[in-house]
Amino acid sequence: MAILIGTLVLARRFGSSSFFHGFLVAVGVFLSLDIVVVHWIFRLHRVTAGPEANVIEPILVAFGVGFVIYGLRRERRSSVTPRRRERGRTGCRGRPAPRPRRTPAAGTRRKDATMTTNGPVQRLSTPRRIDRRAALGRLLALTLLVPPAVGVLTGCGHRDQPGMGDGGMPGWMMSGYQMMDAQMMADMPAIHDLLVRHDTIRRQVDDIEGGIRARTTSDPSIAQLIQTHVQQMKARIETGTPIRQMDPLFREIFEHHGAITMTVSQIPGGVEVTETSSNPQVALLIRQHAHHAVSEFVARGTDRAMRPTPLPAGYRD
Incomplete structure (x- = not known):
C-alpha cells in the first residue's frame, strides 16, 4: 500500500x-x-492468509473502481476545456476570425519586392499531437494485458520454487505433470481454504476393524468447506480419479481404490467418515492416510501439504 501511494x-x-x-x-x-479474477474466481491466492482478507480485498476493489471513475471523469473535464477555448477563437461559421491588419509605422522602409517573388513560405511539418483520449485508451488497453501476462510469467518463472508444482499447479497439490482439468479446478478452492484455515479445524480419528472412523468439525463457515471437500474426495475414490500423484501414499491408495469402502455422514459442524477395506494391506494405507496425512494437514496446513507422506510400516504391494 505504501508503494502504491508513493507511486501515485x-x-x-x-x-x-x-x-x-x-x-x-x-x-x-x-x-x-x-x-476479482485471481483471488475470488480462481482462488489461487489471497492478500493475506487469515480471515482479514475478506475485509481487505473488497476495500481494494472499491478503491480500484473509484480510481477508474475518478481518472476518466477528470480526463474528460480537462479535455473539454481546451475545446471550448478553441471554439471561442473562431468566427460565427467556425472559421478563424481575421487578424487585424498591421500598418507599418511611419518612417519604416518597405520590404524589398524581390522578397515576395518566391511565393508563400511553407510551414515545417510537425508531428500531430496525440489526442488525450487516444493516449488514455492505449494505456487502458495495455493495463488489461498486464494481469494475464504477469500470471503467465509468474507461472513460468516460479516453476521450480517450493510454492509451485509442475504445470503451474501449487506445490501443495503434489500433482507432478497431472493436467489441470475441470475437476482439479473445482477441487482446488476448498483444499486451499482448508489448508489456510487449518487452525480452526478439529479432528478425531479412531481405528476400527479394517480401517478408521474420523470426525472432522469446525465453525459453521468452515463446516461447509469440509463437507464439500470430503464429498469431492469420496467421488475421486469411487471413480479412481487420482490426486497428489507425487505423494507415494496417495498414489498407492488410488492404485487400490476399488478395495476401499467409504461412507460419509454429515454431523453438526462437519462430517463423520468411515473408511474400511477387507484387504489388510489396503487397511494399512487407510490408517496411514488418516493419521499421517489428513490429521497432519489439519495440524500444520500448507507447509505439511507440500511434503510427501511415507508408506506405512509393514506395507508391501
Missing part, C-alpha cells in the same frame, strides 16, 4: 495531468481485475 504521488508531481489520470485508471483496473 510521483505520477502526480512529475507527470502531466493526462498521464496521472491514465495512471489512476490503470491502477484501478489492475486492482479490480486481479482481486
